[in-house]
Amino acid sequence: MIAALVFIPALAGLAAFFLRPPAVRRGLLVGTALAHSILVVWAWAHRPVLAPDAWWGLDAAGLLFLSITSLLFLIAAVYGWGFLQQEAKPSPASLKEDFLFTNAPEAVFIGCLLLFLSAMTLVTVCRHLGLLWVAIEATTLASARLIYFHRHPRSLEATWKYLLVCSVGLALALLGNFFLGVAALTAGPERHSVGLEITPLLSHAASLQIPWLKASFILILVGYGTKMGLAPMHTWLPDAHSESPSLVSALLSGAVLNCAFLGVLRFYQICVAAGQAAFAQDLLVLLGIVSMGVAAVFILGQTDYKRLLAYSSVEHMGILALGVGLGGIGTYGSVFHALNHSLAKGMLFLVAGNFLTVYHSKNIPQVRGVIRRLPLSGWLWVAGFLALTGTPPFGPFFSEFTILRAAFEQRREGVAILYLSLLALIFIGMATAFLRMAQRAPDSDPQAGIERLPWCRQYPPALLGTLVLALGVYLPASLRSFLHEVAALLGGA
């Protein structure tokens, strides 16, 4: 069944390269996404048992991230139907964003999207750290093509930065994997490595050589942290997320960053089992606070709303790292926040895509009065802003609050105060941008009518928004215990 999860999207992706009719291709996209989601729901119902030394298997953490990925991809696929229909139309004014450009072939786009899904699924089901690395590398290569959909210089620049920075990060992560292999060398005359599978590593954790383990964790944190978007390795993130088409941005922010986070978490699991939890947690807290700080600096005064969302992703990744680094209940908060953030950010990026189609600009001062022109999207935009900044009753409020509670429980008041002040700064920065966009410009034309976008571009984000609200208002007990199970796996509460 796990093989089906990985191979169905991969085969569909390869098939998409060769299909001619656009409707069939888009149908394949949505159909595969649907099939994938059905398989994931089935996995929830029948939780597969983890074989001890298999190279893949679904544990609780993997299942959580797999579900997030699958849901987000389904929503994005439905949105993508309308988006690609729009992009395929030769518009009379072929000026988008003030200059002429062409698009990449749609077949390549859809094929790469499906391969991207396959790679992300592989990340979540991996039990062998080497295979995990290969899967994350595959996501990098698949998504590079996706970023370069609108063929103009800025997106090419973003693609180059993405390729280079992420490749360097992943090379360092590979070295980290090697270091872990060395750390796992058994003592005694017959030296052989325990191997890089997670379950054997966890059971032999007490005998890992500590200096190599620490060096390995540092390299992994830097390497996978690059892919995750932690500062100061986040430099590719604003460019890539702002220049790619919106549904790709939604997937990048909502799914891939989580996959990289899962990679870090696997190594964190091993560190905790080996008794190095304090060392790992200090590093995670440090990077978390730095990420939030950097994000705050760049959010204040930002003029491009997609870049704003990208920096917000950096901030939330920092919060995730901070949560895990605090330990205790913070791990639960972090895991819950991963879920909330993916849903909210996905919605915001899809809505941003709607704005881009209507206004032809990514500049905040030029995009005004969205509530009037695109009522549903406009209100979703405001709701998303409230959600992301941690306003009750949305879900992120509860997860961020849990992390705050963890900070006080661990007696780290300094961290808590920094956390709160950075959240406040970010709230101010985002408020100015979002609310200005929502309100009508004073000198604009009051007769500008409502734009009608097809339903598949409005209802999917609305669904995500409702989910975020629902998670905040009522968290089902089964889901809550599942999240606690994931947190316990990672050494928290």
Add this chain to the structure above:
Amino acid sequence: MNIELLLVLIVLTNLRLLASGRLGAAIRTVALQGVLLAALPLMAHEPGHFWRAGALALGTMALKGIVFPWLLFRALREADVEREVNPYVGYFTSLLAGVLGLAVALRLSARLPGLPTTASPLLVPVAVFSILAGLLLIVGRRRAVSQVLGFLVLENGVYTFGVGVMREVSLLVEVAVLLDVLVAVFVMGIALFHINREFDHIDADRLSSLKD
């Protein structure tokens, strides 16, 4: 003794890359480094696994000695450039930083408890040094081809380390490194082609319209 000679030659190739800005010579130097690295598994493998090591060596030599230089020379020809111009970190500073990096690499490797079955005590320091040299090339140069070369040197360092622990950790790791480099360089080559076509230059330095 032989493996020490190889490792010293690898260090010299890295210093040569840092000290000069001629792109054609740099690509050839990286190819030479690749060939030297291909010989490493033949000297560091555990007895009895000669054929596996031999296959790895052959694959590495084909990839790093032939395929990558061919790709990069094509990119250079398309872009019609010859030299690095005005790097961020000048050549003398790069060379001195490289020598300093070698000392740092030796110091760092001394702090990690050694692997008694490694073929040579110089292997880990040279691997770390290659990584540092690669990072220096990526950060300090303007041309995109130089950045790809820096990435290749970085991967060479990771590969060198992999050879050192090959006896203990599986041979698969080396194959993983090779595959990674192959695909990454391939994709980067395509990106370079697009950059040149779109911008009419390959100055990564001038790819700076996206900023805050």
Add this chain to the structure above:
Amino acid sequence: MEAALDPIVRWMPPVLALGLSPLMLGIIHRTKALFGGRRGAPLFQVYYDLWKLVHKGAVYSRTTSWLFRAGPIIGLAAVLLCLFVVPMGGVPAPVAFTGDLILLVGLLGLMRFVTVLAALDTGSSFEGMGASREVQFAALAEPALLLILAGLARLTHHLSLSEIFDGLTAAHWSQLGPALALMMIALMVVVLAENCRIPVDDPATHLELTMIHEVMVLDHGGPDFAFIQYGAALKLWVLGILSVNLLLPAFPVNPWLGLLAGLGGLFGVAVLVGVVESTMARLRMLVVPQLLIGAGALAAVALIFLLK
């Protein structure tokens, strides 16, 4: 080992240097001539030139002072002192004490210093140009030489030249071959740079803008010029001997055999210099610092490998 040598053998290295160093210059000229398809001057031509120069008179410009006359004399004295601390082929030097390698470098520096002073003393801007170029290259070559000597000192754990080269054995070469080879290459570059040979400087050029060292000695004539020529030959001998000592480990058997081997190596160095001069052109002046820094980097890398 030192106590067993009779005094004749101990004093042979300086005597050989005094007698045979102009022959080295002759060999270099002869090699270049052979490459050029000519027969070339006799091997002992430099001796005849020195004899002729000593018997000539000198003309001193009115703008010069005592510095101009003292320059060549002090230079020759400095390099003569060097002869007494440099061992040859396993025979230790007549004078050996801790730190004499610093003295060696200092004396060579003193020689260059007084030459530059004498050149600047003439008050001509042409000599100033040559002086500035020469000093720039020397500033880059000296650290390389010091790094090489430091590496050797670290390797053998001695601080005196005689003890260092006494302690260098074939076992060192087989164990640490690469590092020593790097030092050898750096030392050869230093030999070429310090003696103002191609590729750093062309000693046979007659184009004024390409002169570096010759500029500074242009104004000297007669006995002063003889001192400068002889001093240059001795400097080539001193630096060449260092490289030969590095290459040939000590001969414990017979000191005379060692001296002979040293002589042979030295003539080999002379032939090598001649070959380099005939096959290469002088590097552009902007590229020479790169060469020298590269040599310094190689010496530093060798030192780092030896420190490990």
